[in-house]
Amino acid sequence: MPDNLIPQRRFNLLFLSTPVGAIGSGLGGGVELSIHNTAKAMIHRGHSVEIVAPSGSHLDGFSITQISGNLQIIAQSQERSTPINLPVNSVLANMWEYARQVENKFDLIVNFAYDWLPFYLTPFFSIPIAHIVSMGSLSDALDQTIAQISHKFPHTIGFCTASQAATFPNLNSPLYYLSNGIDLSLYKFCSQPRQQLAWLGRISPEKALEDAVQVAIQTDMQLKIMGKIQDESYWQQICHKYPHAPIEYLGFLSTDKMQEIVRQCAALIMTPRWVEAFGNVAIEALACGVPVISYRRGGPSEIIKDGETGFLVEPDNVYQLVNAVSKLNTINRLNCRQQAEQEFSLDALGTRFESWFQAIFQYSGLL
Template sequence: MKLLFVSTPVGPLGSGLGGGVELSLYNIAKEVMRRGHDLQIVAPAGSTWDDLPIMQISGSLQIIAQSLERETPIAMPSNPVLANMWDYVRQVESEYDLIVNFAYDWLPFYLTPFLKIPVAHFVSMASLSDALDLIIVQTSKQFPGTIGFYTSAQAATFPELTFPIYYLSSGIDLSLYQFCGKPKQQFAWLGRISPEKGLEDALAVAKSTNIPLKVMGKIQDESYWQKIQQVYSNAPFEYLGFLSTKEMQQVVRQCQALIMTPRWVEAFGNVAIEALACGVPVISYSRGGPASIIKHGETGFLVEPDSVTGLIEATKRLDRINRQTCRDTAQKVFSLEALGERFEKWFVDILNFQV
């Protein structure tokens, strides 16, 4: 197949501004190329992935959907990179078999009926916008089978979708993550630093247990970050920045657990499978994607959403988790090979249906 991937317009690839969808796009791209498919990626200028074929498009970045209200009207800045990327797609579409959209934005769905070749939409977030809900549902009805989600929990947040619906999960290059059987007394928290990620709850766990917390990720909301640092100034935590996969896993693998504190419905949670790949159990709120990744009592613990007490209690039971089981689960379910099989089948199904 000749595939054209269109990235998120909220930030250049490699910047961390796109959150988990960046890692998903990277791994899917590497695997489809390994399988012999031709690939071109369209992404905002400034993308740093030199090992992938990227057409860099300039323009103003899109505002992230998480920062907007459900009723906020659809809007784009002047000279929008989102529109510029899709204008490029329209110019070159005849050279490809399938367009794959990774942007959680209204425009790609709206443009789908006007394009000459099929578009696969990989929806990277749960429902956040009434306008997006409507056009995603409309697209699923007009073009059945072209909508893919990470998990059923994510898809359930959208009303009246038309089947078939594809649940594609995620996957990682397991060779990049080293197993650690004997961790240090420390926890990890990994993700974009913004209110919906609930970092303050992990800081509360560190304060209560007096166990150091290693914080890693892109600061997306500076005022939020400053506020929670002040509130938890006496908690034992260290901010390590936005790290490369190699640097990040060197820290995570030495931790007793990864703590996940989503205040919203996470579509998936790539950080969870990255931790499992290192043999690190995951303690998370039982909300959205993490609930489909973590096997309660086997690879971590799922606790009542927004219960800091539940998180703290779970930290006391970590000795019941076999860290090798965590690694084995990652190898079985979340390998690049398994990821590639799921996406390749989806792409083939779309092309066969169109014929």
């Protein structure tokens, strides 16, 4: 991505959120944080942003256009060959109908939904749509339409990481890797942690929380678990299988309360069973000075500096996770905070997104 792309004017941006849950509910996972921080970064640079999201959404510092309707089924709960479907009175369809009605007020629509419909609708809009793909390949139908849009509308597909993009077939270059960023002022550095570990994320099978629980048992370190319980039966299975594990579930916490817990931990454990597109929790931990121990799979493998800001281990290998915990005293926690400041600040995020938007406008002949 060129470094010398400087916007010639301020953009009016329309952000369309995920249709799987209200912002603030935790159902949208990392997408909720991504929308918040991207909006912050754009507004700080003088652009205007309107956020459209399902009813019940709330975001500190932002007024959200609330759209009613039935939520979409999350992609990771479906099979690759599951046909495309929309519920009656679909909130996704209603959000995009609203976008169609107001598009002449904006320069660019930014799609945060990992769903087939926004890609299909792209040719029917008169302004460009920038699509942020928030997960790895999960659906054959979605793979196909993403590839088609990458060819028909070059520059409009953005990924979090190269590892994530590599899971999709037949994409047209150039590809944009946007990573993510956070408001570092919200995360406090801690140099002297307690002998406890953290696990943060949606509680569902693809996150493999049970592996982190085994690490807690084998190291005899308490594991602080934070996040939305998306699969209640999966959570109950863990509780029944490990009734005496040194774990504590703290719920889905606000950023302020979450970082108070995470910063006091010796490490954040990441155990993705699938290809994580990025891993917002990793950069949140780094911002607190907390090393990250993760499977070498997907986004975390592009965030963590092995041996410097954490450890990357063989996927699905609990023994190696445990071994990495024993080496935490070799990590300088200040290096973790410094990496977050250098690579994942809102300013760095804003630069990446401005460059991407600029490329879209230049290709479209709108600048």
